[in-house]
Amino acid sequence: MxxxxxxxxxxxxxxxxxxxxxxxxxxxxxxxxxxxxxxxxxxxxxxxxxxFPPSKTTNLQNEITRFQQRFDETFYEAWDRFNDLLRACPHHGFSELHQLDTFYNALNSNDQDSLNSAAGGNFLDKMPRDI
Incomplete structure (x- = not known):
């Protein structure tokens, strides 16, 4: 508006x-x-x-940093869960690049390969706006 x-x-x-x-x-x-x-x-x-007292913020930031795709979780389910964590702490302070890096590194190798293929090369070598 x-x-x-x-x-x-x-x-x-x-x-x-x-x-x-x-x-x-x-x-x-x-x-x-x-x-x-x-x-x-x-x-x-x-x-x-x-x-969001400092202790809650720190706990939520740690959850984001330690994020891992679950064994039986699809890429889309992992993406949704990761975004839920980011929304739970809107002041997390992580740059877009850091968020993408954290998510990519938390994925299983098959999903990482799929992202690399879709990105036309190494996913992490791309700029966030290009991803």
Missing amino acids: KFPNVPSTSVKLMLFPFSLEGAARIWLEKEPPRSILTWECIFVSKFINKF
């Missing part, structure tokens, strides 16, 4: 309350009026710290 002369962060800030429910909605309603004036304030310093 774009409005002329209105920064996208202002639109995010305006719409953010409508994306919450349950504990997150209660948390926002308890915040003092005018205590959240910028997107960075709400998302980084308040929301993330409340719902």
Whole structure:
């Protein structure tokens, strides 16, 4: 959604309350009026710290880093599960290249070969935008 002369962060800030429910909605309603004036304030310093304490973030980051395709798991199932982990920790801090590298190295050799073939060479030699 774009409005002329209105920064996208202002639109995010305006719409953010409508994306919450349950504990997150209660948390926002308890915040003092005018205590959240910028997107960075709400998302980084308040929301993330409340719902993703450092120990939870570290645990989720470790799960992403240690990801492995299961023996009986198809490529698509592994991809879905990996993306679920990334969504569970939206502030994981891993670059797109790091995410692709982690996922590729977690796959069985047959699925790695399929990705290399689809990429027209070594998958990891490609740039993320080309993949």
